[in-house]
Amino acid sequence: MSDAIFNQAPMSILGTGLCIKNNETANSLGFKDCALDASLLPAMVRRRTSEATRIAVSAATRACSNAATDHELPAVFVSLSGEIQVTDKLCQAIAKNEYPLSPTQFHNSVHNTASSYWSMATNNQFPMMAMSALEDGFALGLLESWCQLQTGAEKILLVVYEEEAPTHLLPDYNWEPCAISLVLGHTESQLATISRPLQSTQESGYASENSIASNSLATAGFPLLRTLLKNNSGTYCIEVSHSVLPWLAEVVIP
């Protein structure tokens, strides 16, 4: 991996936001200020939206606040399973022949549900991306964000989120509902810069011991958050995915 590529136009990290639904989990991981708070959504919407949308909005709100930016910026939302709990309910209704389906559940089952409610709640007409990938989701969200910044976006919001998997469908999956969000841009940041992510050609020990079933793709952002929290000046090469050939990014803390 050449330094020349890492050095290509790094992104400024202007703000970070985290949401871990369960307090105990947050405490055991050592993260603070990450409770669920989707108060940005109108009450009517909040009551009817999923855990996925609420944790995504919580992290995104926090990242914008942390970056001291308004909400009107393009956004990249990434999740592996998206609105899996609503999809589960709809599939159960189908299997039981319980028609008609709920129209609200139907339109809230699309993958861009979280990004849509975010754009409506913030009256934000910028483009909203909704991506999905396996173990590489966080890294590929960073890559899409980097591409948008390189082709004209001034700032961008990245939100990676995963709600709890329905146990009767996915008994082996143990995802802690959580979301991580970054505001990225060009302007100088007191916090850090992060390079365009690159996929390593060498296998990671971490990935072989940690399956996607036990680690949602949002947790791939934890090493980055921990590095930022320590706030020690320096240059760090960190893993930003859970894949066997991990994606790496260079983080510089001034």
Added chain:
Amino acid sequence: MNSAYNTDVTPIPITACSVSCASGIGTQQLYDSLISGQTCLQTPRLISTGFTAYTGEIADELLPTLDLELQTYSTRNTQIALATLNHPQDALRSAIHNAVARYGADRIGVVIGTSTSGIYETENCYFDIEKNQQIPDYFNFSTQHVWSATANFLKLELELTGPCYAISTACSSSSKTLASAQRLIATGVCDAVLTGGVDSLCRLTLNGFKSLDIMSEKPCTPLDENRCGISIGEGAGLLLLEKPHKEHTACVHLLGCGESSDAYHMTAPHPEGRGAISAMQSALRQAGIEAEQIDYVNLHATGTVLNDQSEMRAIQSVFGSNINCSGTKGLIGHTLGAAGGIESIISWLCLKHHFIPGTCGLNKADESFSGHIIKNSKTGIPVKTVMNNNFGFGGNNTSLILGWHHE
């Protein structure tokens, strides 16, 4: 303007493409169908609905079986993708192999749009759970259900090693893959990207749109004064985008992409089409052309009263009354997450064959619409630049411009 960015991107050549939909497999089949203007919509065969509907289905016998080592990816969605990839005349697979030879497998990305992924198989799994109280052996969440399953299948099938992900923004999903691929190439991350979308029929979408009360009880008739909803189709539209090269100057190019959000409602479009206007203007700005230079607009035109009205107001605002436009969903149905890919290929066919497709099923256009709505396909007319609109749930809008590239 909110979406006035992404202005410094050069035109990207489309070096190969292929399509599957209710008209059959391959671009020639789709072209013949567009010229004939005979709807391919029929009463549902794959799924028995408890209500009257029309669907655009691909005949089961046209769908190939996946290779043994990739069986775990087998879904209707990946079968449709494989049929499209393997179409001999369109030669998409050999174009990708050539790109691998030229650039290396690690330089080629896969970005695929879908709104269904393997949900048809997930539904089957739920029927089994209901019956036997246990998850059937054949169900595989990460290779069948998840949004990225078809993208990952294509990556493995083609032995590519570049970035691979799915985009799922409902009915704009596969248009957005072209925008994302354009950025991957423009920034030098990739030298080529396999883009487009794949969607397959399932009970969830058929019954979901029924619950919203927008399923047409006859083959859908977009833009018609008596239109009464949508007909769902399935299919794939796959396109290979490569970095600009002198060998590709004769290819149709992706000239501009515009993306925006309505920030208005989860299912209803903004009444004045504010997000649609912004997406179209953004695409024009990126392509560096004026509205007058667009020869034809392939409308999103789903066939619901509100969608068509909102889009035509947006068209009036951007183009005035003289623009040639039509909608093609009366022919093959609304293929949802594949619509942007398939309609980009329809735009590509217009440029290749110098024709404008008609609006299948149109009897009399809604009087409130301005714009020159093409009823029957017109051949032998020069088409240099085409716009393709796709708008999805949540007010997720895309507008793409395809055309010939002139240095």
